Amino acid sequence: MKKTLFFLLFSLSLTSNAQTKDKIDPEKLFKELTDQACSCIDSIPTYNRIKDSITANISSCIDDKVGAYQIGEKFANIDLSNPTGEKKEINVTLNLDKNSTEYKDIYYKMEKYLMDNCSTLKDKVASNNQLNKNSMSTNQEALDFYNLGIDETKKDNFKGALEYYKKAVKIDPNFAFAYDNMGICYRRLEEFDLAIDSYEKSLKIDPNGLMPLQNIAVAYSYKKEYKKAVKSYEKLAKIESNNPEVFYGIGQMYALHLNDPEKGLDNMCKAYNLYVEQKSPYRADAEKIIQMIYADLKKAGKEDTFNKILAANNIKSN
Incomplete structure (x- = not known):
């Protein structure tokens, strides 16, 4: 779904001979918007709420800023000077389809920035305060x-x-x-x-x-009692079978500590898919572990095994 926004600038505070080119700094705009998203996330209540509801609110906070950044980024490359003082029409085309590459790239960029710089984000995602x-x-x-x-x-x-x-x-x-x-x-x-x-x-x-x-x-x-950790995650799975933390935790144990990268990869892929489905920012963490496992399997000459496990979990390798 593409939408075209038309901006008609009726007046600008420029003299008739002005040659000034007003510039929008995309990096500054990005930081301002993601900081606003962090403030939005900080206001999300977590007490006695299920995790899916909380992550949906977090996603909404980020979504609200993606469109604003798209507009600012487009204007950054447009000459906003108006030396004649005449009306100036600017046509800007935005791709607001949330499944588009353009939209996802900005969303994931904001998500990663927030994971690194917004401490309240991890607190909200990790909360388990359901009564x-x-x-x-x-x-x-x-x-x-x-x-x-x-x-x-x-x-x-x-x-x-x-x-x-x-x-x-x-x-x-x-x-x-x-x-x-x-x-x-x-x-x-x-x-x-x-x-x-x-x-x-x-x-x-x-x-x-x-x-x-x-x-x-x-x-x-x-x-470093990794097998006991796996058993604990398996107990959690009996109560919450779709909890991505179960598969992420088990995947970590097998891939990083129990010398079984294939089982680790399968579990990490399941975690990744659930994070994506639930719009959880921890998707990025699962992606990093998958990349680490890929490096190990590639070194062992098992790239085909890696690709088969990803395919079995409906994940495309790139």
């Missing part, structure tokens, strides 16, 4: 300590945050989210056994807790 039974406490005192812990976690004061979470679970031993956040703090402090213990306590309260199931696998990977 289940016993996720939150009904005890106000426990909630007060929990919220103080959240404040300290945001400041990266993980030791201080832990003290508040410990007080929260002492008051309410069935406070699953408090155990989850204890696990995060211990993991950031590289106390991986204590992190796993916290996640396991949360899972005893809520066996279907997505956050502890996913993060316990990460903790095992940090401990």
Whole structure:
């Protein structure tokens, strides 16, 4: 779908003899628009929402800026000077089809910039705050300590945050989210056994807790217990069969640590397809791992194997 926009400039603040060429800086415009997209993403609520809904909101924040950048980029190559002061008509053709190469190139460029420069993006994508039974406490005192812990976690004061979470679970031993956040703090402090213990306590309260199931696998990977990490991801798959993090995690374990690049590639392709389907910015991370696996298989003379696995997952190699 192509749309032609007609801009009729009735007046310009230029003298009749002016020869000035007003220029739009595409790089500056790109940064301004992606920074605005980051602010949009920061405002997205995540509490008690499913991940697909959150990623759809993130995609919308980026989509809103792609068209604006297309317009600015087109104008960057147009002479906007108006020395005669007469009306000046400019015709600009934009390809606003979201499946077009032009649109996708800009979208993915913005997405990559945000992944590298917008810290709130990863926080929003990684959030697993969907409420289940016993996720939150009904005890106000426990909630007060929990919220103080959240404040300290945001400041990266993980030791201080832990003290508040410990007080929260002492008051309410069935406070699953408090155990989850204890696990995060211990993991950031590289106390991986204590992190796993916290996640396991949360899972005893809520066996279907997505956050502890996913993060316990990460903790095992940090401990270099890669087979246990795979088993943890497989448990998560039983609850969320279409969670791309399952296939991404398993793919990483096999490709980077368990010396099985073919199984790693198959899982990473599945993760990639799900990320694309869900419009998740982590698509780029899966793509990087696939490229790394390609380099290894090419070195081993297995390019045909690489292409066959991609074809089996309906991915074109280029």
